[in-house]
Amino acid sequence: EPEVTQTPSHQVTQMGQEVILRCVPISNHLYFYWYRQILGQKVEFLVSFYNNEISEKSEIFDDQFSVERPDGSNFTLKIRSTKLEDSAMYFCASSQDRPENNYGYTFGSGTRLTVV
């Protein structure tokens, strides 16, 4: 079964440092997403991406965050200057079409980001 691949599985970084989280969505999917989950809490939307641009972003997704699809297969999330409160599990997801058109997401296994 096709998978969404995320790397690294765990990243530890110092506060103020930049991190890049990487994802390879399923090849025939057109919509890409980043969500985050603080330990034991709900899965929170960060950003959606389609046709090489951001479709929607949440209030969490401020100027410190950016996304890119640099080469047609990778989908990256960059946090420019990490804060302690950015510590969370970050999930990438992809879908063939939008959820309101009755398509579900396939999630990657996540990157656990720890900011110290």
Place this chain on the structure above:
Amino acid sequence: GQQVMQIPQYQHVQEGEDFTTYCNSSTTLSNIQWYKQRPGGHPVFLIQLVKSGEVKKQKRLTFQFGEAKKNSSLHITATQTTDVGTYFCAGPLGNTGKLIFGQGTTLQVKP
């Protein structure tokens, strides 16, 4: 803004007992999706319901979508230890392409 609420937050059951989690949206949904997250894992798509009043079954799991398309439930008959995890409902936010998740119900099953 649109909210998706789930109850209960936690449920501990004895193996063999039934389990139900309930999901309510503040707005009418075009569909409702259910995901399962095993401890330490990632959300995995289980099913989606589209039609008003729809009922779908997957082995011991029964999913319902309310008549008004604002609520849903997941019922597990005769729980097993493999059912342990957090069950999330999720609904699309309008035509934004964004899926809003409920807080999840974490199921613990005592053998």
